[in-house]
Amino acid sequence: DTGVSQNPRHKITKRGQNVTFRCDPISEHNRLYWYRQTLGQGPEFLTYFQNEAQLEKSRLLSDRFSAERPKGSFSTLEIQRTEQGDSAMYLCASSLSQGSGNTIYFGEGSWLTVV
Amino acid sequence: AQKVTQAQTEISVVEKEDVTLDCVYETRDTTYYLFWYKQPPSGELVFLIRRNSFDEQNEISGRYSWNFQKSTSSFNFTITASQVVDSAVYFCALSEATGGFKTIFGAGTRLFVKA
Numbered sequence: 001d002t003g004v005s006q007n008p009r010h011k012i013t014k015r016g017q018n019v020t021f022r023c024d025p026i027s028e029h030n031r032l033y034w035y036r037q038t039l040g041q042g043p044e045f046l047t048y049f050q051n052e053a054q055l056e057k058s059r060l061l062s063d064r065f066s067a068e069r070p071k072g073s074f075s076t077l078e079i080q081r082t083e084q085g086d087s088a089m090y091l092c093a094s095s096l097s098q099g100s101g102n103t104i105y106f107g108e109g110s111w112l113t114v115v
Numbered sequence: 116a117q118k119v120t121q122a123q124t125e126i127s128v129v130e131k132e133d134v135t136l137d138c139v140y141e142t143r144d145t146t147y148y149l150f151w152y153k154q155p156p157s158g159e160l161v162f163l164i165r166r167n168s169f170d171e172q173n174e175i176s177g178r179y180s181w182n183f184q185k186s187t188s189s190f191n192f193t194i195t196a197s198q199v200v201d202s203a204v205y206f207c208a209l210s211e212a213t214g215g216f217k218t219i220f221g222a223g224t225r226l227f228v229k230a
Contacts, residue, residue, distance in 0.1 A: 033217070042119075042206050042220035043160070055215055091160065093218075101148045101167055102216040106160040 002026070004107035006092050012113045013082055020078045021110045025094030032075050033104060034067055035091040036060065043091055049075060050097055082114045117142050119209050119221035127227040128197050135193045136224050138207030142188075144168070147211035149183065149190040150218065155203040163205075166190065197228045 005024040013019050025032045031050050035043035046065070047057045051072040061067075064082075069075040079086055089111050093104040118141040128134045140149065151163040164176065166183050173182050178198075182191045194201055204225045210218040 035220075040222075042222045045217055045219055048215075048217055056217060089158070093160075097216075101165045102210050102218065103148075103150065103162055103165050104218050105162060106152075108157075108159045 004092055004094050004105055006090075006107035006110050008110060009108060010111045010113075012115060015084060015114055016081055018078060018080045019082055019112060020076055021090050021092075021112075022074060022076050023092030023094075023107060024074045025092070026105060029094035029096055029105075030072070031095045031097050031102075031104075032069055033093040033095070034075070034077050035093065037089045037091055037109070038087075046077075079112070082112075084114045087112055087114045117144075117147075117209050117211050117219055119207050119219060121207055121221035121224050123224045124222075125225045125227065127229065130199060130228055130230050131196050133193060133195050134197050134201075134226065134228075135191055136205050136207075136226070138190045138192065138221060140188050140190060140207070140209045142209060142211050144211040144213050147209060148216075150208040150210070151181070151190075151192045152206045152208060152220075153203045154206065154223070160206070164192070194226075197226075199228050199230050202226055202228045 033048040034046040037043045049069040064080045067077045089109040091109045093106045095104040120139045147168045149166045153161045178195045180193045204223045206223045207221045
């Protein structure tokens with residue numbers, strides 16, 4: 001059983017460029033989450049999906065951020081017009097909505113550096 | 116609103132010492148889950164333990180044990196006979212029914228175990 005997979009693992013981009021991250025959750029998991037983590041901080045919730053429906057978005061998710069999960073399987077997180085403050089690790093996680101106490105399992109994360 | 120507080124920023128112990136990591140949470144829900152995650156230097160968040168709000172029985176799993184007390188809203192985590200490989204950042208997390216069971220994290224406690 002494969003875990004949560006994220007790519008790319010590292011991305012360096014110039015300010016103003018767009019970037020997209022992909023997440024493939026654990027195959028039977030119907031919930032998928034995006035978090036952001038900066039150095040010395042805990043993961044901050046950004047958004048989550050149940051199947052293809054985006055159920056909640058954090059105030060942290062500005063208009064430049066968009067997440068999709070078109071077929072209820074993989075998800076993408078796009079950041080438009082990147083700013084230096086977007087530099088962080090973007091974490092994807094997945095879970096079952098029932099039966100596992102909503103335990104979420106994380107991928108290895110995607111590091112973004114905006115220069 | 117849900118909140119998790121980990122007052123200890125860093126803890127340093129010598130190998131074989133026992134160490135307890137503190138966690139205090141806030142929630143208005145009666146149904147919620149509490150978690151501990153470990154983030155080693157490699158960066159991936161690893162699930163360690165889960166407790167639901169209806170079960171205050173404390174348990175031991177190998178070198179890990181936890182003390183869940185609803186009266187004080189605390190969920191402390193103890194590592195017995197610490198080892199160098201336990202060096203990591205440990206995060207306490209809370210998932211509540213009202214929040215759609217999204218999981219929020221504390222700021223983390225960095226544990227250094229010296230040989």
